[in-house]
Amino acid sequence: MIRIEIDEDRCVGCLECVDVCPTGVIINKNNKPFVENAERCIGCLSCSYVCRADAIKHEGIHVEEKIVKNVYIEEKVERFV
Amino acid sequence: MKIGIVKLASCSGCQIALLDTHEKLLEIADKVVYAPLIKDARELPDCDVVLVEGAVRTEHELEVLKRARERAKKLVAFGSCSALGGISGMGSIHKPEKLIEDIYGRDLDYKLLDFAYPIDRFVEVDYYLPGCPPTPELISKFIDGILNGRVERHDYPVCAECGRLVVHTKIDNIKKTELPDPKVCLLSQGYVCLGSVTRGGCRAICTKAGVPCRGCRGPTDKVMVMPCKDYLTELHDRIERIAGFDVKFNDVASIYAFVFTSDMMDKLVSRIKEVIRKGRRGGRA
Numbered sequence: 546m547i548r549i550e551i552d553e554d555r556c557v558g559c560l561e562c563v564d565v566c567p568t569g570v571i572i573n574k575n576n577k578p579f580v581e582n583a584e585r586c587i588g589c590l591s592c593s594y595v596c597r598a599d600a601i602k603h604e605g606i607h608v609e610e611k612i613v614k615n616v617y618i619e620e621k622v623e624r625f626v
Numbered sequence: 627m628k629i630g631i632v633k634l635a636s637c638s639g640c641q642i643a644l645l646d647t648h649e650k651l652l653e654i655a656d657k658v659v660y661a662p663l664i665k666d667a668r669e670l671p672d673c674d675v676v677l678v679e680g681a682v683r684t685e686h687e688l689e690v691l692k693r694a695r696e697r698a699k700k701l702v703a704f705g706s707c708s709a710l711g712g713i714s715g716m717g718s719i720h721k722p723e724k725l726i727e728d729i730y731g732r733d734l735d736y737k738l739l740d741f742a743y744p745i746d747r748f749v750e751v752d753y754y755l756p757g758c759p760p761t762p763e764l765i766s767k768f769i770d771g772i773l774n775g776r777v778e779r780h781d782y783p784v785c786a787e788c789g790r791l792v793v794h795t796k797i798d799n800i801k802k803t804e805l806p807d808p809k810v811c812l813l814s815q816g817y818v819c820l821g822s823v824t825r826g827g828c829r830a831i832c833t834k835a836g837v838p839c840r841g842c843r844g845p846t847d848k849v850m851v852m853p854c855k856d857y858l859t860e861l862h863d864r865i866e867r868i869a870g871f872d873v874k875f876n877d878v879a880s881i882y883a884f885v886f887t888s889d890m891m892d893k894l895v896s897r898i899k900e901v902i903r904k905g906r907r908g909g910r911a
Contacts, residue, residue, distance in 0.1 A: 552786075555782070555785075555786040555787075557785050557788070557789075557790065557791055557792050557811060558791045558792050559792035559811070559864075559867075559868060560792075560794075561864075561867060564867075594848070597783055597785045597821075597822035597864065598782065598783060598785040598786040598822075599781070599782040599783060599786055599846075599848075600786065615851070615853070618850060618851060618890065619851065621746070621754075621850075621890065622847050622850050622851060622890075623779075624751065624752065624753050624754050625709075625754045625756065625779070625781075625825065625844070625847070625850075626753055626754060626755045626756075626764075626768055626771075626777055626778070626779055626780065626827075
């Protein structure tokens, strides 16, 4: 079961997640994104990819590791404060 | 705990930002053993933490940097110049001989490296603290973190702290001079604001004051890791979706201003190489 949380303090209301969601889990409610039926989520992570404020968090998702990984860059990125 | 500060090609702004940390400064000042601007000391002793400020532009600076790495347990790239190239890196657009000739009016017997490199090109870096300069709050938090051995990371973009709300509108072209609306997102008003691709943690001081973000903290984790993401492609897509017009960026150089020589942004989609090639051929970057 996937749970999606949207941090309202961070959300800037651009609604790009609503446009990009392929299964219509995130809907537009009073110009704010709203998670309606999270069980339809297929875990494509498009919404968190497109979110400019990094406000969308997924829990209980089956794929967490990235498949393609540039080790050199990943190691360096971890050190940026 | 000993802290040393080494200065390479930079403006000393980051050291001044360190002096701006108010009451935290009293705590830090005791620990600083070597800093050209603050402390009277000839040689860099063995330190626990060495903050390196500035990019590597000359051979002398390269030697200084290597010595700093030997003497330091933890080496920190302090400020955007040492972490990503920063303002010093912008000099790489032109040929070194041209730079010397423009400034001194004649040829000097002084050798510059071909580019102004960030320090991770030559030595291993333990932490990067980008920012131009990093805000005093960031610095005091970072030094606290390094004392406790637990450094807090900021992997969210500036938008998360900004608080301006996006409005979907239609605009014809990029704005530069007019005063922006204080509550609406700068991108949807037609300003080129780099907030959505830039690492946060600065509390969005620029955008809150109505100045578009210049991207001084460098790219976020997402932009660094994804090979197809870049400043230009991301900004182009976002402006097209929000403000509804196809942007033609005229001065690409000002968008890449802080990441010119960083190998983190050395991607196929980025146009940094093209800008440098044009500038070195004598054209307008």
